[in-house]
Amino acid sequence: MDVFVYTFLLLASALFFGHIATKLKQPQIVGEIIGGIVVGPLMLLILPKIFVPEGHAILRFFSHEEASDLMKAIIDFSGVFLMLGAGLEINLSDLVHAGKSATLTAIFGVVTPFALGYVASTHILHLSFAASLYIATSVSITAVALSVATLIQIGKLNTKAGITIVGAAVVDDIIGIILLSVLTSISATGKVPNASALIKVFIVPMVFVGVSIWLGPIIGRFVFSKAERLSVNERLSIILLWVFVFSMLAHMSGLHVIIGAFIGGLTVRPFLRKAESDAIERWIWGFFAPLFFAWTGFAVVFSKEAFGMPLLVIVTVAFVGKIFGGGLGAFISGIPIKQSFVVGIGMNGRAAVELIVANIALTQGIINRDIYSSIVFMAMITALATPIMLKEFGTRFLPEPETGD
Numbered sequence: 001m002d003v004f005v006y007t008f009l010l011l012a013s014a015l016f017f018g019h020i021a022t023k024l025k026q027p028q029i030v031g032e033i034i035g036g037i038v039v040g041p042l043m044l045l046i047l048p049k050i051f052v053p054e055g056h057a058i059l060r061f062f063s064h065e066e067a068s069d070l071m072k073a074i075i076d077f078s079g080v081f082l083m084l085g086a087g088l089e090i091n092l093s094d095l096v097h098a099g100k101s102a103t104l105t106a107i108f109g110v111v112t113p114f115a116l117g118y119v120a121s122t123h124i125l126h127l128s129f130a131a132s133l134y135i136a137t138s139v140s141i142t143a144v145a146l147s148v149a150t151l152i153q154i155g156k157l158n159t160k161a162g163i164t165i166v167g168a169a170v171v172d173d174i175i176g177i178i179l180l181s182v183l184t185s186i187s188a189t190g191k192v193p194n195a196s197a198l199i200k201v202f203i204v205p206m207v208f209v210g211v212s213i214w215l216g217p218i219i220g221r222f223v224f225s226k227a228e229r230l231s232v233n234e235r236l237s238i239i240l241l242w243v244f245v246f247s248m249l250a251h252m253s254g255l256h257v258i259i260g261a262f263i264g265g266l267t268v269r270p271f272l273r274k275a276e277s278d279a280i281e282r283w284i285w286g287f288f289a290p291l292f293f294a295w296t297g298f299a300v301v302f303s304k305e306a307f308g309m310p311l312l313v314i315v316t317v318a319f320v321g322k323i324f325g326g327g328l329g330a331f332i333s334g335i336p337i338k339q340s341f342v343v344g345i346g347m348n349g350r351a352a353v354e355l356i357v358a359n360i361a362l363t364q365g366i367i368n369r370d371i372y373s374s375i376v377f378m379a380m381i382t383a384l385a386t387p388i389m390l391k392e393f394g395t396r397f398l399p400e401p402e403t404g405d
Contacts, residue, residue: 002060006067007074007291010298013039014290027150027387032290034384036297040064045302064299071295078292079145080261084243085284086148086166087265088277089157092217095167095266098160101333102167108329109168109347110175113321114140120317125310130186131371134361137183138375139318139350141176141357143383144169145258146296146349149289150387156394158401161339164330165346170259172347174205177254180357201254208253209263212246216267224271236276242268300380303373310374318378319385322348338397345393349386350379 013035021031043062048054060066095102117136121127127135147165151157157166181201185193220242227238243264250260327344331337358375361367367375 002067003070003074005061006071009039009061010036010294011287011291014294018290027391028153029146029149029289029293029387030384032293033297035290036294037300037380038297039294040298041300041302064301067298075292075295076257078288078295079258080243080247081280081284081288082145082149082292083258083262084265085152085281085289086157087262087267088269088272088280089152090163090166090266090269091158092213092266092269094158094163096213098163098167101160101164101330101335103171104329104333105164105168105326105343105347106171106175106329108332109142109322109326109344110140110172110179112325112328113317114179116317116321117314120313124313125371127371128366130366131361133183133186134357134366135314135371135375137176137179138357139314139321139378140179141350142169142172142322142347143349143379144172144346145292146383146386147346147390149293150390151346151394154391154394156398156401159339159398160335161330161343161346161394161398162401164333164335164343166262168326168329168343168347170209170262173255173259174202174209177201177205183357183360205250205253205255208249208255209259212249212260212263212267216246216263217270220267220271224268232275232279235273236279239268239272239276239280296383297380301373301376303369303376307377308370308374310371311377314371314374314378315381318350318382319348322382338393342390342393342397345386345389348382348389350382 014032015035017031017035017038018028019031021034022028040062041064044059047059047062048056052058114136117139118132121132121135122129125135144165148157148169151162151165156162178198178201181198182192185191185197223238223242224235227235230238243261246264246267247257247260250263251257323341323344325344326347327340330340330343335343358367358372362369362372
């Protein structure tokens, strides 16, 4: 029963505030995130002071801690479907051609904020070596789902900049795995893992991505030629099984499941009928996407300890590092400067892996609650600001996407 209550609250609030955001000519995602904040941390702040006593049973329905275990699977599914939608929007050949720009964008978009985060944590916040590494990592990892949804909603995903952002997210995820491996090893042994271990961590996901992009269309052509005479419902089931296989293989190779879902959507795209694509997209934008972004807001923690110098430093490093670093990589690859700026903005979203990194550092006593809360607020601020900035500058600076495959 609790799962239905959490889902109802999140979806209802996301739809209501998402509609208001659209009326105010703001990205729908911003309203959906705000909706999650309203039925989560804001309710926990207000209800005990006005309506119900502290500790009342009803408060559990507004608590992220209470909902986390119950909702994890649904939110994972939501992220998978959201990135499936992104894969269905992009031509595989366009993504392959964007390989150089995507790689440079990802590398500069990670190295720049990591370096700034480490220096700022060490010399301004005067934190330990381990704490500085964790903060540097937390500001370096992109949560691309925010940007993908915004680009789809403004009709700019299938542009050079949009495809670069999505491609960079794949490379960013691989770099993120390496960073997390280094942090885990340092926490466990006090030493940086050796070169052979890091190479293995890098090679496995790269092989998965390469083989999937190469073999996916070949296998897909065979599978869907055999499914040509099946009913719509049967074909939809096969499409979902296809995506789930890629998600599971991505997880087994060390990548996030949403990267597998994106590649699954990318490789199955040529074999879908319009009615099938429309049915999938209705579910994505009517259920999974609002739920996913409402959960992003629901996960925020309000804490007075978070405000102050740590928050200012971490937010500044996060914005400057990602926008400048990602934009620089795109510009070096040959993308015009204004479009490169949009690419940098698109790489600025957080609200996923960095919260896991911060939570590990907190539970191991590497950072205190103040620093942890600052990282959480940084994620919230970038999650809210990125769609707004992306809509504003993307609409102005990005060309209309080319039509056709």
